[in-house]
Amino acid sequence: MAYPSNSGAVEDSVSQDQIRAFIERIERREEEKAAIAGDIKEIYAEAKGNGFDTKILRRIVTIRKQDHNERMEQEALLELYMSALGMVDAPAED
Amino acid sequence: MAYPSNSGAVEDSVSQDQIRAFIERIERREEEKAAIAGDIKEIYAEAKGNGFDTKILRRIVTIRKQDHNERMEQEALLELYMSALGMVDAPAED
Amino acid sequence: MAYPSNSGAVEDSVSQDQIRAFIERIERREEEKAAIAGDIKEIYAEAKGNGFDTKILRRIVTIRKQDHNERMEQEALLELYMSALGMVDAPAED
């Protein structure tokens, strides 16, 4: 088994420190994520203040995201074909 | 109707530009958010590689988040009570 | 395809009956749920009529719910730890 065999206090505290470190890194990132989510909310509010229908805006963003995902998939597929054919393609810098 | 009464091509293109600008700002932020979500995923993977159980880690993060939210909620409630009682509380300077 | 291969009228009508039965069971429950939601609303109204601030009441209910959820979450975490450590814990008999 990879890690237990936990025979001493030293390893325990090391583990604890590690856990703590991971948790803190995650929480830090989560906070950033939440802050950005807040920003997005504000932008929608601003758009609304300018007379736009946020419901429609959200729809547009969703659709464009799908389009984007599809394009990414198609490009991935294309790359796959090309590498299968022994062709090399320089990745576009988007 | 509150909004446009949009009688000319000029206003239309202004609106379009505005929409485009909002959409792009949102999408930019969404990308950042997705990038951070990716980072978080990586951190969990790294933790897993160090022998930690990600399921447990996730629960810990969840509980700590709840703790935090609840503390906020309780403080808000306290303020509410105090204002209901006509008491003024100087907000702590965080 | 997992499902139909639906070759005859008999199966169709069986399916229809089944759908109808599920829908009706769901709708029956939904009605009950809506009725209870109405009751809750009435209780708040009654409390308000007795001079209580419903805003505060709602917050109290929310916080108590959070407390409860969190306790549940922590118990789940404990179980998780124990199972991760290979310990078996007999579940309380509800």
Next chain:
Amino acid sequence: MAYPSNSGAVEDSVSQDQIRAFIERIERREEEKAAIAGDIKEIYAEAKGNGFDTKILRRIVTIRKQDHNERMEQEALLELYMSALGMVDAPAED
């Protein structure tokens, strides 16, 4: 002001008892509501286990609910007309 002028310990404890009573009544109802929500979830799960697409089932339930609401509205409207015309209609027992 309706109720405070709270000058004594007796009234306080009465208020507290009242609050407690309201809270408990609400929580009791909330539990029932949650239980029913759980039942509904189970029914959907059962339907899924029988090969039905829950997404579609949900759609059907939603549509039927709208239909129902519309019918209720139309009946209310009808009643209104009839009473305006001095006609009495015995309410159907649905």
Next chain:
DNA sequence: TTAAGCGATAGTTTCC
């Protein structure tokens, strides 16, 4: 490798 359960997030509705 897929299916399914679960947790998180996004969107809609409702209440104040």
Next chain:
DNA sequence: GGAAACTATCGCTTAA
């Protein structure tokens, strides 16, 4: 109109 509750959808993780 803004905030909170509920619902639905999505994506991950896990287990068969």
